[in-house]
Amino acid sequence: MKKTISYAIYGLFILFLTIVTRAVVLISLGMSLFMAADAPPGDISISEKLMYSIGVPFFYYVLITALFILYKTIITKMNISLNEKKVTIFNGILAIGFMIYLTYYVFIF
Numbered sequence: 001m002k003k004t005i006s007y008a009i010y011g012l013f014i015l016f017l018t019i020v021t022r023a024v025v026l027i028s029l030g031m032s033l034f035m036a037a038d039a040p041p042g043d044i045s046i047s048e049k050l051m052y053s054i055g056v057p058f059f060y061y062v063l064i065t066a067l068f069i070l071y072k073t074i075i076t077k078m079n080i081s082l083n084e085k086k087v088t089i090f091n092g093i094l095a096i097g098f099m100i101y102l103t104y105y106v107f108i109f
Contacts, residue, residue, distance in 0.1 A: 002080050010071055010087070014064055018094055025056055025102065044106075053103040061095035 029052055032044055044052075068087050075082060 002078075003082070006075055006080050006082060007086075010068065010082075011090070013071075014067070014091070014094065017064065017067075018060075018098065021060055022098065022101070025052065026105070029106065049106045052106045053099065056102060057095045057099035060098055061091060064091050064094065 029044075032048070065088070068084075068091065072082055072084075
Protein backbone atom coordinates (compact mmCIF):
# COMPACT_ATOMS: atom_id res chain seq x y z
CA MET A 1 0.00 0.00 0.00
CA LYS A 2 2.84 2.38 0.84
CA LYS A 3 4.49 1.61 -2.49
CA THR A 4 1.33 2.35 -4.45
CA ILE A 5 0.83 5.64 -2.66
CA SER A 6 4.48 6.56 -3.27
CA TYR A 7 4.15 5.85 -6.99
CA ALA A 8 0.89 7.82 -7.11
CA ILE A 9 2.41 10.84 -5.36
CA TYR A 10 5.40 10.81 -7.71
CA GLY A 11 3.18 10.36 -10.78
CA LEU A 12 0.85 13.20 -9.82
CA PHE A 13 3.77 15.52 -9.08
CA ILE A 14 5.44 14.73 -12.41
CA LEU A 15 2.18 15.12 -14.35
CA PHE A 16 1.64 18.51 -12.69
CA LEU A 17 5.22 19.48 -13.53
CA THR A 18 4.64 18.36 -17.13
CA ILE A 19 1.55 20.54 -17.47
CA VAL A 20 3.35 23.57 -16.03
CA THR A 21 6.45 23.00 -18.19
CA ARG A 22 4.32 22.58 -21.30
CA ALA A 23 2.46 25.82 -20.56
CA VAL A 24 5.69 27.77 -19.96
CA VAL A 25 7.31 26.43 -23.14
CA LEU A 26 4.22 27.14 -25.25
CA ILE A 27 3.97 30.68 -23.87
CA SER A 28 7.67 31.23 -24.56
CA LEU A 29 7.33 29.83 -28.07
CA GLY A 30 4.17 31.84 -28.71
CA MET A 31 5.89 35.04 -27.61
CA SER A 32 8.81 34.23 -29.88
CA LEU A 33 6.49 33.66 -32.84
CA PHE A 34 4.49 36.81 -32.03
CA MET A 35 7.62 38.95 -31.90
CA ALA A 36 8.79 37.37 -35.15
CA ALA A 37 5.55 38.45 -36.81
CA ASP A 38 6.22 42.09 -35.85
CA ALA A 39 9.69 42.39 -37.33
CA PRO A 40 11.97 40.61 -39.78
CA PRO A 41 13.14 37.88 -40.28
CA GLY A 42 9.59 36.75 -39.60
CA ASP A 43 9.98 33.27 -38.12
CA ILE A 44 12.05 31.28 -35.68
CA SER A 45 15.20 29.71 -37.08
CA ILE A 46 15.82 26.00 -37.59
CA SER A 47 18.16 25.93 -34.58
CA GLU A 48 15.41 27.34 -32.37
CA LYS A 49 12.99 24.76 -33.76
CA LEU A 50 15.44 21.97 -32.94
CA MET A 51 16.06 23.42 -29.49
CA TYR A 52 12.34 23.50 -28.75
CA SER A 53 11.56 20.11 -30.27
CA ILE A 54 14.56 18.09 -29.00
CA GLY A 55 16.51 20.13 -26.45
CA VAL A 56 13.66 21.09 -24.14
CA PRO A 57 12.25 17.53 -23.83
CA PHE A 58 15.75 16.14 -23.25
CA PHE A 59 16.45 18.60 -20.43
CA TYR A 60 12.96 17.92 -19.09
CA TYR A 61 13.79 14.19 -18.97
CA VAL A 62 17.03 14.95 -17.12
CA LEU A 63 15.12 17.17 -14.66
CA ILE A 64 12.43 14.61 -13.86
CA THR A 65 15.03 11.86 -13.51
CA ALA A 66 16.99 14.02 -11.05
CA LEU A 67 13.75 14.71 -9.16
CA PHE A 68 13.11 10.96 -8.99
CA ILE A 69 16.56 10.36 -7.51
CA LEU A 70 15.86 13.04 -4.89
CA TYR A 71 12.40 11.56 -4.22
CA LYS A 72 13.86 8.07 -3.92
CA THR A 73 16.43 9.17 -1.35
CA ILE A 74 13.65 10.71 0.74
CA ILE A 75 11.42 7.63 0.38
CA THR A 76 14.18 5.14 1.25
CA LYS A 77 14.53 6.83 4.64
CA MET A 78 10.93 5.70 5.26
CA ASN A 79 11.80 2.08 4.31
CA ILE A 80 9.94 2.18 0.99
CA SER A 81 11.75 0.90 -2.09
CA LEU A 82 10.72 1.94 -5.58
CA ASN A 83 11.52 0.21 -8.86
CA GLU A 84 13.79 2.38 -10.99
CA LYS A 85 12.87 0.57 -14.19
CA LYS A 86 9.16 1.45 -13.98
CA VAL A 87 9.88 5.09 -13.21
CA THR A 88 12.49 5.39 -15.97
CA ILE A 89 10.00 4.00 -18.49
CA PHE A 90 7.33 6.43 -17.19
CA ASN A 91 9.75 9.37 -17.46
CA GLY A 92 10.79 8.27 -20.95
CA ILE A 93 7.21 8.02 -22.15
CA LEU A 94 6.48 11.51 -20.83
CA ALA A 95 9.60 12.96 -22.47
CA ILE A 96 8.89 11.27 -25.81
CA GLY A 97 5.28 12.46 -25.72
CA PHE A 98 6.49 15.96 -24.89
CA MET A 99 8.95 15.74 -27.79
CA ILE A 100 6.25 14.63 -30.25
CA TYR A 101 3.88 17.38 -29.08
CA LEU A 102 6.50 20.13 -29.33
CA THR A 103 7.78 18.89 -32.69
CA TYR A 104 4.25 19.00 -34.08
CA TYR A 105 3.65 22.46 -32.57
CA VAL A 106 6.98 23.94 -33.74
CA PHE A 107 7.11 22.57 -37.27
CA ILE A 108 3.43 22.64 -38.20
CA PHE A 109 2.36 25.98 -36.73
